[in-house]
Amino acid sequence: MIESISRKIRENIQKVIVGKDEVINLTLVGVLCEGHLLLEDVPGIGKTTLARALAASLGCSFKRIQFTPDLLPSDVTGINWFNQKAMEFEFKPGPVISQIVLADEINRATPRTQSALLEAMQEKQITIDGLTHALPRPFLVMATQNPVELEGTFPLPEAQIDRFLLRIEVGYPSLNEENDILLRFHANSDMPEIQPVTNPSEIIQMQNERSEVRIEDSIRDYIVRIARSTRDNPEIQLGASPRAAIALYHSAQAWAAIHGRDFVLPDDVKFMAPHVLTHRLMVSPQAQLRGRLPDQLVKDIVESIPVPVEN
Amino acid sequence: MILGIVLKVPFLVTLATAIFVIVGFAWWWQGRSLQGVTYKRIFHYSRGFPGEHIDLQVEVENRKILPVSWLRIQDDWERGVGPVDEEILAPSYIQDRGTLTNIFSLRWYEKANRSYDLLLRKRGIFSIGPARLDSGDLFGIFEKRQELGGHEYLTVFPSLVPFAKLGFSAEDPFGDRKSRQRIFEDPSQPMGVREYRPEDNFRRIHWPATARTGQLQVKVYQPTTGQVMMVCLNVSTFARHWEGVYPQLLEYLIKVAATLVDEGIHQGYKVGLVANGCLAHADQPFRIPPGRSPQQLAVLLQALAGVTSVVTANFERFLLKEVPRVQYGATLIVLTAVTTPELATTLVQLRQHERRITLLSLAKEPPPFIPGIRIIHQPFQEQEKE
Numbered sequence: 001m002i003e004s005i006s007r008k009i010r011e012n013i014q015k016v017i018v019g020k021d022e023v024i025n026l027t028l029v030g031v032l033c034e035g036h037l038l039l040e041d042v043p044g045i046g047k048t049t050l051a052r053a054l055a056a057s058l059g060c061s062f063k064r065i066q067f068t069p070d071l072l073p074s075d076v077t078g079i080n081w082f083n084q085k086a087m088e089f090e091f092k093p094g095p096v097i098s099q100i101v102l103a104d105e106i107n108r109a110t111p112r113t114q115s116a117l118l119e120a121m122q123e124k125q126i127t128i129d130g131l132t133h134a135l136p137r138p139f140l141v142m143a144t145q146n147p148v149e150l151e152g153t154f155p156l157p158e159a160q161i162d163r164f165l166l167r168i169e170v171g172y173p174s175l176n177e178e179n180d181i182l183l184r185f186h187a188n189s190d191m192p193e194i195q196p197v198t199n200p201s202e203i204i205q206m207q208n209e210r211s212e213v214r215i216e217d218s219i220r221d222y223i224v225r226i227a228r229s230t231r232d233n234p235e236i237q238l239g240a241s242p243r244a245a246i247a248l249y250h251s252a253q254a255w256a257a258i259h260g261r262d263f264v265l266p267d268d269v270k271f272m273a274p275h276v277l278t279h280r281l282m283v284s285p286q287a288q289l290r291g292r293l294p295d296q297l298v299k300d301i302v303e304s305i306p307v308p309v310e311n
Numbered sequence: 312m313i314l315g316i317v318l319k320v321p322f323l324v325t326l327a328t329a330i331f332v333i334v335g336f337a338w339w340w341q342g343r344s345l346q347g348v349t350y351k352r353i354f355h356y357s358r359g360f361p362g363e364h365i366d367l368q369v370e371v372e373n374r375k376i377l378p379v380s381w382l383r384i385q386d387d388w389e390r391g392v393g394p395v396d397e398e399i400l401a402p403s404y405i406q407d408r409g410t411l412t413n414i415f416s417l418r419w420y421e422k423a424n425r426s427y428d429l430l431l432r433k434r435g436i437f438s439i440g441p442a443r444l445d446s447g448d449l450f451g452i453f454e455k456r457q458e459l460g461g462h463e464y465l466t467v468f469p470s471l472v473p474f475a476k477l478g479f480s481a482e483d484p485f486g487d488r489k490s491r492q493r494i495f496e497d498p499s500q501p502m503g504v505r506e507y508r509p510e511d512n513f514r515r516i517h518w519p520a521t522a523r524t525g526q527l528q529v530k531v532y533q534p535t536t537g538q539v540m541m542v543c544l545n546v547s548t549f550a551r552h553w554e555g556v557y558p559q560l561l562e563y564l565i566k567v568a569a570t571l572v573d574e575g576i577h578q579g580y581k582v583g584l585v586a587n588g589c590l591a592h593a594d595q596p597f598r599i600p601p602g603r604s605p606q607q608l609a610v611l612l613q614a615l616a617g618v619t620s621v622v623t624a625n626f627e628r629f630l631l632k633e634v635p636r637v638q639y640g641a642t643l644i645v646l647t648a649v650t651t652p653e654l655a656t657t658l659v660q661l662r663q664h665e666r667r668i669t670l671l672s673l674a675k676e677p678p679p680f681i682p683g684i685r686i687i688h689q690p691f692q693e694q695e696k697e
Contacts, residue, residue, distance in 0.1 A: 069502045070530060074523050110503040289609050291357035291466075 002032065002206050003260035008197045012057040015192055017046055018184065019177040025258055026168050026275060027054055027142075031203060032210040032254035035165025035247060036121050036141040038106075038279060043146060045170045051102040051142040052194075058203060059196030060099035061136065067109035073116035077126045078133075091128070096120050099136050099200060103143040107153040114160055117141065121163040138203050158238065158282070165247050166272075167279035213253035214263040218308035223248050223269055229301050230281060235292055238282035248276045266307045274298045337448035340377070341455045344446040347375035348417075350384060350459045352439065358466040358609065359431050364395070365465070367427040373417035383445040386411040389437035392465045395430045431467045434565065436591060436617045439463045468612040469562070469569040477567060477671065478687045504528045539601045540580040541637050544568045545626040545647035546588030546618060556620040560648050560691050564673060565615050568646055571671075572611040580642070582611060587629040590617040596624055598633060601641070627657040634661050643668045648691060650678035658684050 010024045017024065027050065030037040039047040048064075055062035065076060078094030095101065096117065106114060120126050124135045143164070145156070173181060223245055231239030252268040259268075278294045287297075312331070315323030348371065355366040369386070373379050385401075388411045393400045400409025415423050442460035447453050504520045507527030520528035544564065548557035568584070575582040583601035590597055599614055626647065634643065643666050645658065650672050658668055662683045669685040672678045677688045 070504055070517060070520070072504065072520055072523060079523055112503070285605075287356075288605060289612070290359050291609070292355075 002209055002257040005198050005202065005206060006258045009054075009057045012194055012197045013050070013053045015194060016053045017050055018180045019173060020046075020050075020170065023050070023168055023170055025255070026166055028258055029251050029254040029272070030140060030142075030165055031058065031138065032207055032257065033165055033247070033250040034138050034140065034207055035250065036143070036163060038161075038164040038167045039142060039144045039170060040147050040167055040279075041170045045172060047144045047170055048102065048104060050170065051100070051144075054142070055100040055102075056194035057197050058100070058138075059199045060138065060140075060203075062100045062102070063095035063098035064102040064104060065095045066104050067106050067113070069108060069110060071109045071113045073113050074128075076113060076116045077120070077128055080129050080131075091131075091133070093133070094126075096126060097133065097135060099138055099140065101139075101141045103141055105145060106143040107145045107156055109154065111154055111157055114154065114156060118160060118163065121160075136200075138200060138207065162241055162243055162280055164279060165251060166275045168275065210250070210254050210257050213257050213261070215249065215253065216264075216308070219252075219264055219266060219269060220249070222266060222305065222308050223252070225305050226269070226273055226277075226302060229305060230277060230298075233297065233301065235284055235287035235297060236281050237284045238280075240277050240280050244277055244280050248272060251276055270302055270307075273302050333450060334452065337450050337452040340380075340448035341446070341453035343375070343377055344379055344382075344448065345444055345455050345457045346377075348373055348379060348382065348444065348446070348457075348459075350442050350444060352386070352460065352463060354429075354463070354465065357464070358468065358613065360468050361431050361433055361470050363431050365392075365429040365431065367394075367429050368424050369411075369413060369427070370422065370424050371413075371415055371417065372420075372422040374420060376419045378419055378421075379415070379417040379446055380449045381446060381451075382415045382417060384411075384413045384415070384442050385445070386413075386442040386460065387440055389435075389439065389465075391432050391435055392429055392437045392439070392467065393432075394427045399427070429465075431465075434467050434469045434562065434616055436613070437465045437467065439465060466613050466616045468616050469565045471570045471573055472563075472566050474570055474574045476689075477570065478689050479669075501530050501532055503531045505531055538578075538580045539583070539638055539641035540575040541583045541585065541601065541634075541641055541643050542568055542571050542575070543630060543633070543643060543645045544584065544586035544588070544618075545645075545649060546586055546620065547622050547626060547647075547649050548620075550649050550651060552622055557648075558620070560673070561620050563691055564646065564648055565618055567671070567673065569612055569615050571644055571646065572615070573608065576608045576611075582607065583637070584611050584614060585629075585633045586614075586618060587622055587624045587626050588618045589621050589623045590614065591619055594621075594623065596629060601637075627651075627653045630657050630661060634666065635664055637666065639664075639666075641666050645670045646673075647671075648673040650674050650676070652679065655679050655681045 006025070006028050009028060010021065013024050027037060039050070041047060052062065074094065076094050076096050078092050078097060080089045080091050083090045103117065120135060121141055124137070124139050125132050126135065227240045227242070227245035227248065230236055233239065248269065251272045252264045255268045255272055256264045274295050277298045281294045281297060283292055283294055283297065312324055312327035315321070315327055351370045353368040353370060359365060371382065371384065387403070388400055388409050390397070390400060390407050390409050393409060399411065401412050403409050413425055417423060440460045440462045441458045444457045444459055446455055504517045505528065507516065507529050511529045515529040517528045517530045546561060546564065548560045549555065572582050572584060581601035581603050584599045585596070587596045589595055597614060599611060630645070637643065643661070645668060647654065655678070658670060658681050662668060669687065670678060670681065671687045671689065673689055673691045675690050678686055
């Protein structure tokens with residue numbers, strides 16, 4: 001079921017996004033794990049379009065928040081306002097109360113406003129004036145940030161970075177893909193309307209199916225060893241948390257399910273590790289000065305750990 | 312073969328046919344020998360300081376069924392970042408360059424690795440490659456050549472000198488920091504909101520935020536003055552350019568500049584760099600604006616790694632052009648080995664732009680007294696030579 005619906009969603013999204021099979025599959029991993037996605041890349045390569053197309057394909061409610069330095073936490077979560085006609089306080093929900101939330105340029109808001117998303121992302125609920133509101137399911141935050149600009153931005157705190165299941169780099173299209181983009185949108189740049197190909201209840205069912213994908217003990221141990229070795233590496237100041245290990249476990253299951261398997265291979269873990277771990281690691285200043293990048297470190301770690309094999 | 316047929320000598324016919332088949336086979340083989348062959352250099356680090364070691368792995372892979380009977384890879388290499396054992400690099404006709412030669416024999420879909428320990432010998436940005444791959448057929452009759460690997464760069468930063476040696480005061484090395492308050496703010500760059508205080512201007516009130524919270528809220532803007540430090544480097548080692556270059560002094564100047572930017576970053580300044588020298592393969596002076604990116608130190612040191620002895624502009628005119636672009640309240644460190652009366656006049660002029668200026672002179676003669684300018688005189692001495 002997961003494989004066929006994933007294919008339908010992918011084909012639907014590809015009505016507006018040319019190519020990018022892998023990126024779309026990774027966003028589907030986020031959907032299957034109900035984990036949040038951090039889309040990090042330069043402007044103009046389709047991050048927002050991808051988020052919109054995904055929301056439309058899933059038949060979920062969608063809200064976009066443009067993060068700016070003067071955005072307040074209540075602009076994100078909502079407020080209780082006094083209705084003078086009814087003479088009582090009424091709750092006016094903020095944009096976070098939606099199934100798919102696009103937090104555009106998340107690092108432009110102050111840490112206080114960024115933190116307003118913390119409870120929503122982890123607990124899938126928000127608390128306003130002591131009253132807790134559950135968020136609709138499935139709930140997925142897709143945040144974008146531009147890695148080039150630093151002035152006027154507030155880097156995401158580690159606690160929040162850790163709450164993102166995956167960091168995805170969309171990347172520039174290939175030569176053929178860029179030609180296709182121009183061919184498809186030569187008349188105007190309006191995106192065709194996308195119709196839903198699934199619905200929220202089916203997605204929840206898929207999420208349940210994903211959790212039943214089998215992982216052998218040896219592969220589980222492999223995941224744990226990868227996570228632990230990031231903590232022992234002298235070039236890494238802050239290694240992967242247990243939450244990162246759980247994220248790697250779930251995303252490997254989702255990747256296997258998208259490819260039509262009900263069991264996880266070590267290759268699934270190897271493929272997902274850079275996407276799950278890179279943004280969570282803090283490279284030591286000495287290694288950073290010498291040009292070491294988190295993705296190189298993750299690659300080296302993954303390659304240094306023996307892959308479980310059958311006896 | 313024709314002769315064999317005419318003379319009816321079967322041996323000659325067989326021999327000629329065998330030669331023909333072998334040559335044909337060899338020709339076919341060499342045409343395909345380098346197809347699907349990849350070559351990669353994997354550096355553990357791409358940057359470092361002189362004296363440090365970098366692990367290098369060269370990886371070659373044959374991605375096809377046809378084996379590669381022999382493969383010679385000659386990689387163009389700078390001796391400044393060569394292997395610890397200098398004899399590993401074969402001589403080259405270009406000065407300070409050598410060739411890293413590896414010979415492999417690869418079966419179908421086989422990958423081979425070799426490791427080297429590189430030693431960073433001197434400051435600079437060193438280009439590696441491209442690699443020349445030679446292979447051929449099984450019998451060694453034909454050869455095929457291909458270039459692969461492209462150019463890669465290794466950066467060797469200038470080494471740092473102990474900061475205490477430069478003569479800056481230990482307590483507040485880069486001058487007074489009178490206030491950390493935001494004196495000037497940029498109204499085009501809001502950075503948040505806070506509660507209203509009686510001294511706040513009404514124009515600053517953020518009405519939507521006030522309506523939402525039920526309490527007066529005011530906008531907070533980004534400061535236009537921060538702790539900004541600009542290092543201005545004069546790469547001239549003599550007052551007149553026709554006198555040439557004093558290489559040891561130039562190296563020391565660059566080391567001191569590197570030490571200043573390193574210390575500035577560690578003291579929490581946004582550090583920038585301007586120099587009237589140019590980078591290798593360029594003919595313009597360079598300017599790195601102050602920044603607070605985690606990569607800023609690497610960017611500054613990388614620029615200093617690439618500084619050449621070519622002077623692109625008169626330092627005094629260069630300062631007058633560059634300094635007005637630096638923001639108000641910034642600390643300027645003017646680093647030079649040549650102090651002239653024109654420089655003193657220029658610094659007095661620059662003082663009027665409300666910048667704190669420190670002149671660090673490495674010249675033999677002490678610089679003249681310049682009102683309003685802090686002067687540190689640390690003449691370059693023999694023991695500082697490499």
